Amino acid sequence: MKAKTPLQQEIIGLSRQLCRLTEAQKRYAFEHCFEHLAHRNAKNVLTCLECGHSWKGGNGLADTLLGVTCPQCGMKLEIAVGRKRIHKDIEYFSIITTCNQYQVIRFFRAACTLKVGLPASYTIFEVAQRWISPDGTSTTVARNRAYSSIYYDLWLSQSKMEIRPNQEHHVYDICPACTYPKQRFIKELKRNGFEGNYHGMRPYDLFMAILGNSRHETLLKAGQISMLRYTLHSPKRLDNYWDSVKICLRNDYAIVDASMWCDYIDMLRQEHKDIRNAHYVCPANLKEAHDKLVEKRNKENLQKKVMDAKSHDEEYRKKKGKFFGLVFTDGTIKIRVLESVVEFMEEGSELHHCVYANKYYEKDNSLIFSATIEGIRMETIEVSLSKMQIVQCRGKHNGISHYHDQILQLMKDNICKISARMSA
Numbered sequence: 001m002k003a004k005t006p007l008q009q010e011i012i013g014l015s016r017q018l019c020r021l022t023e024a025q026k027r028y029a030f031e032h033c034f035e036h037l038a039h040r041n042a043k044n045v046l047t048c049l050e051c052g053h054s055w056k057g058g059n060g061l062a063d064t065l066l067g068v069t070c071p072q073c074g075m076k077l078e079i080a081v082g083r084k085r086i087h088k089d090i091e092y093f094s095i096i097t098t099c100n101q102y103q104v105i106r107f108f109r110a111a112c113t114l115k116v117g118l119p120a121s122y123t124i125f126e127v128a129q130r131w132i133s134p135d136g137t138s139t140t141v142a143r144n145r146a147y148s149s150i151y152y153d154l155w156l157s158q159s160k161m162e163i164r165p166n167q168e169h170h171v172y173d174i175c176p177a178c179t180y181p182k183q184r185f186i187k188e189l190k191r192n193g194f195e196g197n198y199h200g201m202r203p204y205d206l207f208m209a210i211l212g213n214s215r216h217e218t219l220l221k222a223g224q225i226s227m228l229r230y231t232l233h234s235p236k237r238l239d240n241y242w243d244s245v246k247i248c249l250r251n252d253y254a255i256v257d258a259s260m261w262c263d264y265i266d267m268l269r270q271e272h273k274d275i276r277n278a279h280y281v282c283p284a285n286l287k288e289a290h291d292k293l294v295e296k297r298n299k300e301n302l303q304k305k306v307m308d309a310k311s312h313d314e315e316y317r318k319k320k321g322k323f324f325g326l327v328f329t330d331g332t333i334k335i336r337v338l339e340s341v342v343e344f345m346e347e348g349s350e351l352h353h354c355v356y357a358n359k360y361y362e363k364d365n366s367l368i369f370s371a372t373i374e375g376i377r378m379e380t381i382e383v384s385l386s387k388m389q390i391v392q393c394r395g396k397h398n399g400i401s402h403y404h405d406q407i408l409q410l411m412k413d414n415i416c417k418i419s420a421r422m423s424a
């Protein structure tokens with residue numbers, strides 16, 4: 001993409017003036033981006049894959065666990081496991097610096113090839129830069145990339161560093177293995193609360209957040225890191241909770257677990273509690289307060305379901321009341337008519353079938369029985385009132401129990417008692 005706006009033209013110009021990597025920076029990248037290996041052969045001869053030097057190994061187990069130091073180049077090495085004689089790796093290295101008024105993050109692709117008996121070979125070249133303005137907008141300068149769904153690192157090293165769309169995923173997804181420790185920051189970052197600690201967030205994300213969103217800036221300054229991290233990519237979400245966050249800030253209340261706290265605030269809201277009241281918003285024990293609300297809501301939900309079920313009771317009693325009290329037993333199994341809609345609910349939830357969900361209590365032509373042994377529900381039976389036949393008889397998850405045949409027999413033996421009530 002050609003630089004079009006004056007801003008883009010300025011940045012492309014400045015980009016060309018940025019320093020090349022120094023030897024010290026390259027050395028740092030190669031040393032810290034990659035694992036450094038020693039190869040061990042069957043005769044316990046170790047070969048440094050950095051400089052190619054070989055020497056006789058000591059205690060095999062100790063070397064494997066603790067690593068070794070090459071007597072020639074002084075590199076700390078891990079013992080390579082397996083027989084592989086060539087090791088290749090690609091990582092990203094980043095430099096955080098400033099240029100004029102801009103905060104700049106530079107990304108370099110580093111590659112290493114280690115071969116037994118040869119000195120290590122390293123390459124590194126710059127692939128992308130983020131230019132962040134003090135107002136929290138950014139411009140991306142990057143090389144072109146070969147498009148492949150499998151390889152994410154196919155940067156075309158000969159392509160130009162040009163202005164690219166900010167949202168390009170291959171730039172956004174770069175996750176450097178290491179960052180050069182000497183870093184420079186624009187004064188606006190320091191002014192907005194940044195003191196050099198990224199708190200596990202990506203520098204680009206954190207910088208953009210605290211420069212572009214005053215609420216994120218406030219969170220960082222107040223040390224509300226969990227909340228900052230939780231809302232870093234969705235400032236809209238932060239707006240939802242801001243009234244309550246302000247109460248926390250005023251009361252010096254640390255939100256330690258932002259996702260749980262937001263969940264808790266949501267429940268307070270649904271309970272019509274005052275989410276600007278420190279008594280609710282700043283619980284001494286968040287987990288306890290959160291779990292208590294969850295339990296209360298579960299109970300209320302259940303109560304609501306029971307109330308709903310009860311509202312159908314009168315209708316059900318009108319239709320099937322004349323069968324109430326029907327109970328048959330053979331000594332082991334007890335079969336009885338369900339006498340309330342709450343019983344349908346309990347039957348359905350215990351046996352995990354749809355007798356309640358599909359409103360069998362509303363069906364005119366069917367009568368529902370529950371078969372139990374010592375009070376434990378075994379199967380549910382539907383009898384057709386027009387045909388005086390068993391329509392279905394089902395246990396847990398619509399399967400059958402050990403007592404299925406016995407239940408069917410007991411039901412068949414007593415079906416005449418239903419007919420007797422029909423005509424009553």
Ligand SMILES: [Zn+2]
Nearest residue numbers: 048051070073
């Ligand atoms: Zn060496």
